[in-house]
Amino acid sequence: MAKNWVYQEYLSPFAAAAIPSSTSRPTPSGLSSRATRMASGTSDLVSPQPGGQHRLLPSAESGDAATPRTAGEQRENWQPLVILAHLVEAELERKTQCDAGIAHSHFKILALLAGADRHTMGLTRLGRALRFHKSRLSHALRSLEAAGLLRREDTPEKGRAYQAVLTRRGLDLVERVLPLQDVFARDVVLSGLTATEIAQLRTLAEKIIVNLDADRSGQVLRRGPASS
Structure with a gap:
């Protein structure tokens, strides 16, 4: 199985995007209204600008006219990125629950393992890649292990260390769901x-x-x- 774009170790969210859709497809109704609000700058997630938005920020002496000079300008530049990340993650959560029957955060673990050597990763590396705290990772691993999607075992090295291994059932799930997420990226996110x-x-x-x-x-x- 080829490593999938979304789930490289650092989870680059747009790396597979070079798959432009060959035909124009309508945006699913669940996203169309939000997409319209996003385009017009009226997303539900846009918060009102607080007072003091015109406070001058420290600026470099580079003479770059594009450098934001106020807190409000700076916020306007990065706020759409926050909204984008939230909406993409929310839609992936909805789709993963529908397509795989598990949380998207849990599916990320399976997909990372699917792209790893021998479908195996140490728990420390896995938690670091996903930015998961130990307790969150442990909870997710218990749930996935109970579903037969992975197993935990000792590492071959000496010392108290453990690794997660994707099962055949888990790999089958990843291979079925990832193409659906590719289509979502192509036909909705990048439309x-x-x-x-x-x-x-x-x-x-x-x-x-x-x-x-x-x-x-x-x-x-x-x-x-x-x-x-």
Whole structure:
């Protein structure tokens, strides 16, 4: 099975997007009204701008005219990204519950394992990739193990370490559901975007992922390594 775009270790959300739809398809009714509000800047999730939005921000002496000068301008630049991430995740949750019968957060674990060597990952690496706290990961693994979708076992290395292994049943589920998510990405999330825009979106998403990974690494270094 080829590794799927959504579930590489750092979960790049737009990496498979270079699959432009060959034919125009109507947007599902469940998303059309929200998509319209998003396009017009009137999404339900847009919060009113608080007072003080014109407070000047510290700015570099680069002379870049595009650099936001106020808190309000800065918020307007990144708020659509927050709304986008929320709506995509919400729709993936709905679709995964419908198509797979499990939470999308649980499905991410299965999909990561499906793309891993021997369909196996250490629990520390798995939790780090998904940004899951130990208790959240343990709860998800118990649920998936009870459903026969994965199993937990000791690692071959010495020491108290465990790994998750995808079962045949879990792999079958991933191979059935991921193509449905590919179609959702192509026909809904990326509908109306040109191949050039999709490539630009991927490039920007990858840059933001690098920023978040760097920030996360810095936090870990400041706190020190987590106990295993």
